[in-house]
Amino acid sequence: MSTTPGTPHHRPSEPAGNNAYGWKLHPILFLLVVSISLFFAFVVWSTPVMYSSITEWHESWQRVLMSRVCHQQIDRTFVSGGIPLAVCSRCTGIYTALPLVLLVFSFFFTVLVRAKRYIVRIFALASLLVILDGAGNLLHLWQTADLIRLLTGTLWGMAAGLLLIISVTIPRDS
């Protein structure tokens, strides 16, 4: 079937998803993913606002909840007003970047779908960086500053956010 170059509508011979107009975000799943990431971001940042002593912090539901996903070592955690955040500096980067990327890049999801293979590579690279830096710190080979940990975590969170946007992008006609 012939097609006209530059036509904004998708070519009938191609699946609808092959051009910018053939995709949409799954409304429920996108909302779900954004809600989950915002929930975790709230949990991370809420402890200095809600608690005034280290005992309250230790007994807080935020610390208990996040203790399953973060070591929460106090000397590797950002502190505000004497109260640590609920997770370490690296995880702070992850849980902060995730909702921001989901919200900002949800406007560019068609571009992301086309760049899928690059985003998978970026995610793999960011994961490798986090694993290497984490392992190096753990084995006392080197000690990275909190800001570097924050940066590696942010990179990983951004890459994970981009992957999640791709995951909830579906063909418009489905």
Place this chain on the structure above:
Amino acid sequence: MEPAQNKNIWNAAIKAGVIFGFVVFLVSTIGSYITINSEPTGNLLSGTILASVVGCLIAFFGGFLGVKFYINEYGPVMKIGQGAVIGLMAGIVMAVVSQILALIWPMIDGAFIENLQTALIANIEISEQLPSAQKEDMIDAVYAQFQNFYGVGTILQGFFMGIVTYGLLNLLSGLLAAKFMGRAPEPEL
């Protein structure tokens, strides 16, 4: 092709949840024994905490395994929402299984809780990361936490926190797995 509504997602979710629930418990318990049998160093990054995190990183793949089991059983055609549900269910099963095992283990090793509490408190006592006033507070909090180990509130909190953390994380991993391992169904004409 078998209609989508006849496909049972529970088999895959339960299998993945039980396997990863056991793995999470195992890693966590090994970490606890590392803490118990180590000399206190003052480093708050103890074996227990470390094992919890490693266990959780492993547990993140429960959603992937659940989707893999589903694909093995019914083929790759699935909606991404199904992947999310499988991941969520696998996470819930995982939390329940690991929590139940964690409650049973101290009955098998009667000195487990006391030894772990002693080891954790010894680590805090010689830690240089905390001011002394905060150290005392932290020790009190750890002591109270272990005294209430079998309290109804503590047990319910453990189940709830596990379900929230593992459930939500595996929901996301199930979603990713469905997208990258599965195949979207053909649109109905």
